[in-house]
Amino acid sequence: MKIRALLLIAIMIMGTYAMIQVFLGYDKKEVLAVLDTTKSPFSLMTFSEPSLSGAAPKIWNVDDDSEIESLLEFLQDYHVRKLKPNKINKVDDINQFIINLTDKNGDNFSIVVNEDLIIENSSLYYEVVDGPIDVDWIVQFFISNKI
Known part of the structure; x- marks a missing residue:
């Protein structure tokens, strides 16, 4: 009887741990999975470049599918982890290089280059865990797409 009780408790503990991990989603994932x-x-794809003088940032759009695919191919080697709510800085005055990806439904993903951060629809925050992101590649990508 004691063995059954111990086995039942062990199964309940493992099940609870698995459910919490799935519910919270804080495991490492590929960027493309997100x-x-x-x-x-x-x-x-919308690029935002910070201004040096405190004026409004420079913003330009690119709708070339091959450029969007190029960015996605670059990001496929990175992994992210969802940030816990207490680690999220809710201040949205990010004055950095940002790439926004938007789909036809209006869903939006922001990639904040200097922070190694990906923001989904302004509500889910992911950090790049195997970064930092290759800034040299990103700079060349910015330059090649600058209007």
Whole structure:
């Protein structure tokens, strides 16, 4: 009888731990697994470059599918982890290099380059765990897409 009780307790503990891990989703994932949560492919890429003088940041759009695919291919080697609510800085005055990916449904992913941060629809925050992101590649990507 004691063995059954111990076995039942062990199963309950393991089950509870597994449910918590799945519910919270704080495990390491590939970036593309996070980006694939949208129902349609990305159709627009918006670049935001911080201004040096405190004026409004420079913003331009790119809707070239090959450039969007190039960025996604670059990001496929990175992994992210969802940030816990107490580690999220809710201040949205990020004055850094940002790439926004938008799909046809309006779902939006922001990639904050200097912070190694990906923001989904302004509510879910992910940190790059095997970063930092290759800034040299990103700078070249910015330059090649600058209007």
